[in-house]
Amino acid sequence: NLSGRLVTVLLILLAAALIWLAINSWVDYRLNPDYGSIPTARETTLLALARNAAIIALIILTLMFTLSELGLNIGPLIASAGVLGLAIGFGAQKLVQDIITGVFIQFDNAMNVGDVVSVGGTSGVVEKLTVRSVSLRDLNGTYHIIPFSSVDMVSNFMRDFAYHLADMGIAYREDTDEARKAMFDAFDELMKDPEHSPTIIGELEWFGLQSLGDSAVVLRARIKTLPGKQWGVGRAYNGLIKRIFDERGIEIPFPHRTIYLGESKSG
Amino acid sequence: NLSGRLVTVLLILLAAALIWLAINSWVDYRLNPDYGSIPTARETTLLALARNAAIIALIILTLMFTLSELGLNIGPLIASAGVLGLAIGFGAQKLVQDIITGVFIQFDNAMNVGDVVSVGGTSGVVEKLTVRSVSLRDLNGTYHIIPFSSVDMVSNFMRDFAYHLADMGIAYREDTDEARKAMFDAFDELMKDPEHSPTIIGELEWFGLQSLGDSAVVLRARIKTLPGKQWGVGRAYNGLIKRIFDERGIEIPFPHRTIYLGESKSG
Amino acid sequence: NLSGRLVTVLLILLAAALIWLAINSWVDYRLNPDYGSIPTARETTLLALARNAAIIALIILTLMFTLSELGLNIGPLIASAGVLGLAIGFGAQKLVQDIITGVFIQFDNAMNVGDVVSVGGTSGVVEKLTVRSVSLRDLNGTYHIIPFSSVDMVSNFMRDFAYHLADMGIAYREDTDEARKAMFDAFDELMKDPEHSPTIIGELEWFGLQSLGDSAVVLRARIKTLPGKQWGVGRAYNGLIKRIFDERGIEIPFPHRTIYLGESKSG
Amino acid sequence: NLSGRLVTVLLILLAAALIWLAINSWVDYRLNPDYGSIPTARETTLLALARNAAIIALIILTLMFTLSELGLNIGPLIASAGVLGLAIGFGAQKLVQDIITGVFIQFDNAMNVGDVVSVGGTSGVVEKLTVRSVSLRDLNGTYHIIPFSSVDMVSNFMRDFAYHLADMGIAYREDTDEARKAMFDAFDELMKDPEHSPTIIGELEWFGLQSLGDSAVVLRARIKTLPGKQWGVGRAYNGLIKRIFDERGIEIPFPHRTIYLGESKSG
Amino acid sequence: NLSGRLVTVLLILLAAALIWLAINSWVDYRLNPDYGSIPTARETTLLALARNAAIIALIILTLMFTLSELGLNIGPLIASAGVLGLAIGFGAQKLVQDIITGVFIQFDNAMNVGDVVSVGGTSGVVEKLTVRSVSLRDLNGTYHIIPFSSVDMVSNFMRDFAYHLADMGIAYREDTDEARKAMFDAFDELMKDPEHSPTIIGELEWFGLQSLGDSAVVLRARIKTLPGKQWGVGRAYNGLIKRIFDERGIEIPFPHRTIYLGESKSG
Amino acid sequence: NLSGRLVTVLLILLAAALIWLAINSWVDYRLNPDYGSIPTARETTLLALARNAAIIALIILTLMFTLSELGLNIGPLIASAGVLGLAIGFGAQKLVQDIITGVFIQFDNAMNVGDVVSVGGTSGVVEKLTVRSVSLRDLNGTYHIIPFSSVDMVSNFMRDFAYHLADMGIAYREDTDEARKAMFDAFDELMKDPEHSPTIIGELEWFGLQSLGDSAVVLRARIKTLPGKQWGVGRAYNGLIKRIFDERGIEIPFPHRTIYLGESKSG
Amino acid sequence: NLSGRLVTVLLILLAAALIWLAINSWVDYRLNPDYGSIPTARETTLLALARNAAIIALIILTLMFTLSELGLNIGPLIASAGVLGLAIGFGAQKLVQDIITGVFIQFDNAMNVGDVVSVGGTSGVVEKLTVRSVSLRDLNGTYHIIPFSSVDMVSNFMRDFAYHLADMGIAYREDTDEARKAMFDAFDELMKDPEHSPTIIGELEWFGLQSLGDSAVVLRARIKTLPGKQWGVGRAYNGLIKRIFDERGIEIPFPHRTIYLGESKSG
Incomplete structure (x- = not known):
């Protein structure tokens, strides 16, 4: 009986060692640029995560089966683990959520280092990307570390192409056709x-008279650019618009108000 | 006893293999355009999801029954799984919710690639639709990836037909009938x-004098268009309204204020 | 022993088949217009839901009892189901909530197709009503699909009757009795x-001088209409009020401000 | 052994039948106006709820004990119920909360049909009151169905008595004693x-000079009325105040602003 | 064996009866004004709650032990209770939270009937205080029933003493010392x-020049009063300040604005 | 067997009594000023809490082991406790959170009686500090009881030292060097x-021209004071600034606006 | 049997003692500057935390195995712990979350003592950093203790480098090139x-005409500085801009408004 148990334990340990070896070999093979393509940063992150998860599971299971086969009553161990799992499960849910969301963000390739993105209400350039968090550098140079559990929507400003959207407000007294011509000339x-x-990849897209606002008639047009170039193009276009509107006397209106002087009922 | 167990295990494995085969065959048959209709993107997504779920369940059950029949004490395995399930369940709830919501969005056909929709506070054209998330491209070219757990309401701007709602504010001193005529002429x-x-699919729907606002009397009318054409039609209608109102001297008012000059009690 | 087990299994299967038959027959009978009244859309939805729930429960129980009686150790099955239930339970709570709320909305007859309602902050005409969600078409033609878990309060604008509430602001310098008379004349x-x-189902309900506001004295009156007619009646009444107030010179005030010119202490 | 079991089962069924009879008889007795007082709507609702809860519990327990005594392995049944309870418990919590809150609202007599109340941010007349929700009709005739889980605070405008609170803003240049006299005269x-x-049940309660605001000195007084009459009394009082203030030349101020003309440093 | 069981059952029932008797006697003794001090409303509420909790626990335990000793398989009972506990536990958490918070509010003596308090964003006089909710009557006579689960912070305006905080804004052109003197004279x-x-229990506490605001220099002082008298004292002080400032020509400023007239670059 | 059990029970009871004695003695020793230092209020609170927790745990464990050794089936007891724990656990989480947060606030010495702090959005002087809540008295004399579960961040205004931050806005037409000199002179x-x-513990810290605002140029400086003296010093400094700026004619600007008069396109 | 048990217990105790010794030795060795590098504050915090966690786990497991081997029924102990774990787990989740987040913040080196950071909406200098909370001193000298569970995003203003972002609004009538030159001269x-x-580490980064605002044309430029120096550089740059713009007569505009005088339709 005892010898049978020892044999079982040895078999369990042997199986565990073999599985360990297999996991490690496979991951090393996949990460080795000599066999197949050079792994991307994304693959490296995901494989490292998968290996860690597999090895932790392997250690726990091996330990439990070994103790169990040795005839030790592992009830206390499991009970402790259960209570612990209960107590920690609630607190750790954000961490698990971080990692699950992180894995999907890596799978979807939702953002890469160098992209300008907006996540959880903060915008900036992605400086670092782990499976748990993303680090952004914003326009003021501030460095933000954002865990993925705070990330619902990922907004990527640099996917394939981008637009500069020009919403120009002109005064009601101006001629919209003249303003349209000025925008095309700019x-x-x-x-x-x-x-x-070279960064502009299309003609000026003309939408038309977007709205009749409180103080201004809003004209909308759009310029398609290479990803990340929309802001520079936009500022240059703003400058040209300002100069041409000034030259041609097209008014960009301040907020307007019409004033009536109150008088008594009798006049 | 041992041989009986081995037979049971073999039977279990055989059953599992047969079920695996059946699932795969059925899904392949359904996805094969030669037998019946060509599967839509929706069907492909849902069938792939169903197949994955069924096969994962099959593997787990086969493993458990096999180990159990082999006489191994699977208590530790189950206990570990329980604690793991507990610890992960909390963190993974968003993922499960993503998938459940995703399945229903696919079933309801709530949105298709190319539709302009508004989900979770963000509007744009649907570029990609998986069972876990939707990818939108907004007007600025920004690419948003939104997991379905952040989606409560799906608002589809391109279902069957659409409207341009024209709420025109005119000055109190204008004649509403004259303005009404101008809107019909436009x-x-x-x-x-x-x-x-060709994109307008009905007469101008006249509502009437919607409200008596702070500075303007608001007239409401509505134009029915093909789905996705409401914005273009609206801008064209805005341009015509602006020109006709200018020609006829109908004032679109700036914010008004009546000023009284304060004076002392004695006058 | 074995034969006893087989008999038990057969009995279980027989009982399950009978219950299945009973459920199906009863539902078919209830939905059959030949026996009793024609079932409403509400009854059809609820009975279909009830039948599905009953049959899923029946299948699960039959499977479990059968396996158990066959002497298979169903511990692994139950354990897997438990862990699965745990992992999924958290994510699926919104779905369960959808259905429970949906059942009660159907029971309470809280809204019907064609009603104008406001749910979860969105208003529109109900186009479709399932046990999980409601589909609204709003004034702009946008199509909203709202799962019931996002619905706390259902506000139905078309229950039995409706009101147009007229809150007219008039200038402080006007006579309130004259304005009252004008509103009755309108x-x-x-x-x-x-x-x-024909859509008005009562006299003008006069409330009186509702408030002494910043720039206006607010008079309140109310018109009772057929459900769904309150908006049309309101716009027509607005138009009449505007014309009569203009004719009689009763001012609907712009926002007022009293201006004092600052001066130094010495005057 | 078998006969002993059958006897036990019979005893269980008998006990269940007796308890059922007892519950039903007691509820019927309580709801029967011939024995004691006529039951209120509140009592009817609560007793019906209690009877349903008791009978569901009775059926489940009888079923379980019977199956158990018959020697059937009810483990699967309990396990299924457990997993089901887990999966549904999360989703149904709003329903349970509805009912628990509803029971306490009935017990506390927090509102009755016909009261004007404000619950969950919506005000209106209570039209219907169940153990799960309250239905309100607001001033615009809109019908709101609000489940009690969305109800934290119940605000009842018609408990015992009510007040019209008159916060009158008068211009800074006015004499507060004169205004006080005018409010008493009104x-x-x-x-x-x-x-x-007849609806006023007390003298004018004079508070005094409540605040020195931006443009107005605010005087506060209060009138005690019968419940539900505060709005009518308030509007009548507003009308009288407006007339008397006009007659005596007491100014109700528009928003004020003091203007300084900017000048260069040198003057 | 059977007789032993019966003896055990009898002993259990006897023990339960004795504990019941002990609890009741002790509570009656504590609530009996003949033995010791007269119990406060707080003590009565808490003791009644404690007795109910103890007796419910006693009944459940006695029932379970008795059934268990009688040899009945109470597994189904416990399982049902477990599933029930699970399903209800989620929904009832607000109720449990109500009671736990209520007990602590009673223990801390955080508010008493007649106090003016602010709980959960609503202010008013406490009219009724149970272990589950507090009922407030606000200034408009509205009656609010607030369950304690909606109560985070209890703000009591009538603890020991109170203050009227006088933040007087005076014009920038005024002399702050003159205004200070006026406030002391008032x-x-x-x-x-x-x-x-008689309700003022201290000298005027002078703070000084609190801030240099947009249009006003703010002077701060404070008057200590008996609890509940701060509002009356404040209004009286406001009235005196208004009169004295008027007499001495100290300006309480309206919002100020400095206007520059725009001119072209050339002047 | 029975005698062995009785011996075990006696041993358990003896061990429990000894542990009880040990806990009590140790706490008394620690709280006794004769042996070692006088315990702070913090130590007293934490030790009392620890003693109560230890003794409750001791009683429960002793009871359970005793009943178990006496051969009573404590399954029902544990099951009841489990269901109870489940049902109450959800509701009591705020209480547990109160105490855990309270213990850490005591350990961190985050606030002491007499400190001016801001917790959960409310500021005031700490009047009382228990392990479950903090009581604040604010500037108006209102007494707030705040459970620690509503407290995320503790902001202590009286830690070691404090600052008065002077952000002075001056008109654009003023010379910033002159204003800087005036602030140093003040x-x-x-x-x-x-x-x-005596309450100022450092030189005036000069920051410079903080921002170019809409109507004012903002200069920033800072004064280091003893804790709790920052408000008095700030008000005195405000008074001096006001006098010196008035003497030297440095303008503290009202909100500015530049007005253009609208004209038609033709001029 | 008994002696075998005692031997097992001794072995367990011995193993526990050895593990204890190993953990302590390893941590001491790692923290000992004589062997290897001097440990950072971060390493000290994390190692202390790890040691405490390991030793608590060791004590609990040793206790349980010992009791179990001694033949004591540890069922009650585990059950008590389970119910306790359940009851406390909910309340303690914030604490667990504090520690988990704290560990990751230490691992990521997200902030160090002396950094200016913004966490949970509060900004300040980090004064103290534990595994549960961070203590900040803000600009007013207020001391904030923030538990990590309230921290989603860590924003570090002092990582590697920083920027002063200069968004200068100039009047529409100004020449943008002249303003650009003034900004470079400054x-x-x-x-x-x-x-x-010495604190500036790059040329002025010129962006261009950022936007055409309501009253101002906004020019954007950026200066790269050493970390923590951005504010001082920014204030100095503001001062220079103000002087140069004044000298050259470039207007920094107040809010603008265009005024039209209302007139009747007839002119």
Whole structure:
């Protein structure tokens, strides 16, 4: 009986060792650039995570089966683990959520280092990406570390292409056709700028008279650019618009108000 | 006894293999355009999900029954799984919710690639639709990945038909009938526009004097269009309204204020 | 022993088949217009839901009792189900909540297809009503699918009758009795309108001087209408009020401000 | 052994039948106006709820004990119920909360049909009161169904008595004693009104100079009325105040602003 | 064996009866004014709650032990109770929280009937205090029933003493020392008022020039009063300040604005 | 067997009595000022809490082991406790959280009676500190009882030292160097004030031109004071600034606005 | 049998003692600067935490195995612990979350004592960092203790480098090129300042015309500085900009408004 148990234990340990070896070998093989393609940062992160998870599971199971086969009453161990699991499970849910969300963000390739993204209400350049959190550097140079459990929506400003959306408010007394022509002329001039012209990948997209606002008539147009170039193009276009509108006397209105002077009922 | 166990194990494995085969065959048959209709993207997504779920369940059950029949004490395994389930269950609830909501969104056909929708406070064109998340491209070209657990209400702007709702504020001193006539004339002119006329699928729906606001009397009318054409039609209608109101001298008011000059009690 | 078990299994299967038959027959009988009244859409939805729930429960129980009687150790099955239930229970709570709320909304007859309702902050006409969600079409033609778990309060604008509440702000310098008379005259004129008169089901309900506001004295009155007609009646009444107030020179005030010119202490 | 079991089962069924009979008889007795007082709507609701709960519990227990005594292994049944309880418990918590809160609202007599209340941010007249929800009809005739789980605080505007709180803002240049006198005179006149006088159940409660605001000095007074009459009395009082203030030239101020003209440092 | 069991059952029932007797006697003794001090409302509430809790626990335990000793398989009972506990536990958590918070509010003596308090965002006079909720009557006579689970912070306006905090804004052109003197003079006059003087329990506490605001210099002082008298004293002090400031020509400023007239670059 | 059990029970009871004695003795020893230092209020609170927790645990364990050794089936007891624990655990989580947070606030010495703190959005002087809640008296004399579960961040205004932060807005037309000199002169004068000078523990810390605002240029400086003296010093400094700015004619600006008069396109 | 048990117990105790010794030795060795590098504050915190966790686990397990081997029925102990774990687990989740988040913040080196950070909406200098909370001192000298469970995002203002972002609004009537030149001249002058020049680590980064706002044209530029120096550099740059703009007559605009005088329709 005892010898049978010892044999079982040895078999369990042997099986565990073999599985350990298999996991490690497979991960090393996958991460080895000599066999197949060079692994991306994404693959490295996910494989390292998978290996850690597999080995922790292996250790726990081996330990439990071994103790159990040795005839030790592992009831107390399991009970302790259960209570512990209960007590910690509630507190750790954010961590588990971090990792689950992180795995999917890596799988979906939702963002890469160098992208400008907006996550959890904060925007910036991605500086570092782990399976638990993302680190952003914003425009002021502030460094934000955001765990993925605080991330619902990932907004990537640099996927494939981008737009500069030009919503120009002009005064009600102006002619909209004249303003339209000015916006097209500004775009033509922008296309002659050697700095910005190569980053623009389409004609000016004209939408029309977007709304009749409180103090301004809003005209909308859009410029398609390379990803990440929308802000530079936008600022250059703003500058040209300002100059051309000034030259042609097209008013960009301040907030307006119409004043009536109150008088008594009798006049 | 031992041989009986081995037979049981073999039977279990055989049953598992047969079930595996059956599931795979059925899914392949359903996805095969040669037998019946060509499967939609929706069907492909849902069948793939169902197959994965069924096969994971099959593997876990087969493993457990096999170990159990082999006489191994699977108590530790189950206990570990229980504690693990507890610890992970809390963190994974968002993922489960993602998938459950995703399945229902696919079933309800709530949105399709190419639709303009608003989910979780963000609007855009649907670029990609998985069982866990939806990817939107908004007007600025920003790419949003939104997990379904953040989605309560799906608002689809392109279901069957759409409306342009025209809420025109005119000054109190204007005649509402004259403004009404102007809005109908603008609609008539719009119907002569070869670009927009084919996308309009009904007469101008006249509501009337919607409200007596702070500075403006608001007139409401509505134009029925093909889905996705409401914005273009709206902008064209805005342009016509602006021109006709200018021609006829109907004022679109700035915010008004009546000023009284304060004076002492004695006058 | 074995034969006893087989007999038990057969009895279990027989009992299950009988219960299945009973459930199906009863539901078919209830949904059959030949026996009793024609079932409403509500009854059809609820009976279908009840039948599905009953049959799923029946299958699970039959399976478990059968396996148990066959002497198979169903411990692993139950344990897996328990862990699964735990892991999924958290994520599925919204779905369960959807269905429970849906059942009660159907029972309470809280809304019907065609009603204008407001649920979860969104208003529109009910286009479709399932046991899990409601689909609304709003004024802009946007189609909203709202799961019931996002619905706390159901506000139905078309239950039995409706009101147009007229809160008219008039200038402080006006005589409130004159304005009151104008509002009654507008109502009399409205009652002569062949379009709106049949939808009004009561006299003008006069409340009085509701408040002394910042720039206006607010008079409140109310018109009782057929359900769904309150908006049309309200717009017609607004138009009449505007015309009569203009004719009689009763001012609907813009926001007022009293200006004092600052001066130094010495005057 | 078998016969002993059958006897036990029979005894269980007999006990269950007796308990059922007892519950039903007691509830019927309590609801029977011939024996004791006529039951209120509240008692009817609560007794019906209690009877349903008791009978469901009775059926479940009888079923379980019977199956158990018959020697059937009810482990699967209990396990299924446990997993089901787990999966549903999360989703049904709102329903349980509805009913628990509903029972206490009935016990506390917090609102009755016909009361004007404010629950969960919505105000209106109570039209219907079940153990799960309250139905309100608001001023616009909209019908709101609010489950009790959305109800934290119940605000009842019609408990025992009510007040009209008059916060009158007068211009800084006015004499507060003169305004105080005007407010008392308006109250005296109100007490002569045969419509409102019977609903007023106390003298004008004078508080004094409540605050020195941005543009107005606020005087506060209060009128005690019968429950539900505070709005009518308030509007009548507003009308009288407006007339008397106009007659005596006491200014109710518009928002004020003091303007300084900017000048350069040198003057 | 059977007789032993019966003896055990009898002993259990006897023990239960004795414990019941002991609990009841002790509570009656504590609530009996003949033995010791007269119990406060707080003691009565807490003791009644404790007795109910103890007796419910006693009944459940006695029932379970008795059934268990009688040889009945109470597994089904416990399982049902477990599933029930699970299903209800989620929904009832607000009720349990109500009672736990209620017990602590009673223990801490956080509020008494007649106090003016602010709980859960609502202020009013406490009219009724149970172990589950508090009932407030606000200034408008509205009656609010607030369960304690909605109560985080209890703010009691009538603990030991109170303050009227006087934040007086005066114009920038005024002399702060003159205004300070006026505020002290107003306090001296207030101390001569036979109505308010007895409720003031300290000198005017002078803080100084609190802030240099947009349009006003704010001076802060404070008057210590008996609890509940702070509002009356404050209104009286406001009245005196208004009169004295008017007499001495100290300006309480309206919102200020400095206006520059825009001109073109060339002047 | 029976005698062995009785011996075991006696041993258990003896062990429990000894542990009880040990706990009590140790706590008494620690709280006894004769042996070692006088215990702080913090130590007293924490030791009393620890003793209560230890003794409750001791009683429960002793009871359970005793009953178990006496051969009573304590299954029902444990099951009841489990269901009870489940049902109450949800409701009591706020209480447990109160105590855990309270223990850490005591350990961290985060606040002491007499400190001015801000917790859960409410500021005031700490009047009482228990292991479950903190009682604050705010500036108006209102007494707030705040359970620690509502406390995330503790902000202590009286730790070691404090600052008065002076953000002075001056008009754009003023010279910033002149204003800087005035602020330093005001500080020099403040240092001559015998009341405030001893509470200032550093030179005026000059930051510079903080921002170019809408209507004002903001200059920032800071004064280091003893804890709790920052408000008095700040008010005195405000008074001096106001006087010196008035003397030297440095303008503290009202909100500015530049007005353009609208004209038609033609001029 | 008994002696075998005693031997097992002794072995268990011996193993526990050895493990204890090993843990302590290893931690001491790691923290001993003689062997290897000097441990950072971070290492000290994490190792102390790990040691405490390991030793608590060791004590609990040793106790349980010992009792179990001694033949004592530890069922009651485990059951008590389970119910306790349940009851406390809910309340303690914030504490567990504090520690888990704290461990990761230490691992990620997200902040160090002396850094200026923003966590949970509060900004300040880190004064103390434990595994459960961070203590910040803000600009007013207020001391905030923030548990990590309230911390989602850590924003570190002092990572590697920082920026001063200069968003200058100039009047519409100004020439943007002139303003651009003024901003570069101000930067050149700043680089000659011996105090700030060494802290600037790059040229002025020019972005361009950021937006055409309501009253101002916004120009954006950025200065790269050493970490923590961005505020000082920014204030100095503000001062220079103000002086140069004043000298050159470039207007920093107040909010603008265009006023139209209302007139009747007839003119």
